[in-house]
Amino acid sequence: MKRQNIQPEALAQRVVGGRVLYSRVVVVEGRKTIFVSGQLARDPKGGGGAPGDMRAQLRQVGENIKAALAAAGATLADIVKTNTYVTDIEEYFKHVDVRMEYFGALPTSTTIEVSRLAHPDLVVEVEVIAMVD
DSSP, X not given: OEEEEEOOXXXXXXXXXTEEOOOSEEEXXXXXXXXXXXXXXXXXXXXXXXXXXXXXXXXXXXXXXXXHHHHTTOOGGGEEEEEEEESOHHHHGGGHHHHHHHHTTOOEEEEEEOSOOSSTTOOEEXXXXXXXX
């Protein structure tokens, strides 16, 4: 798979804590596209941990995405697009380091603050698109 991350000079870059958060454009030439539905901070048995804890929930969501991708023969490095839904965007931006652990390949990204997710204790949900040869 050939992948190219592009940061056009004509577009501003989103930088938090000295880190560029995402690519403005990702071009991929490949054969297999993988869509992962929105992942919440639920453990493998369906339980939710760390009510209201954005940092802990981001980690669990990242692990869930990693597992979903592995089941389809992909890795976190194959992600080309993320859609993130958070209940507190300011709190979310305090944990950029956790996001970068999982999405450091700089996929394109959309982040939206919402009033509520599927359960009141949940504060972050992420869906991804990945591509592999």
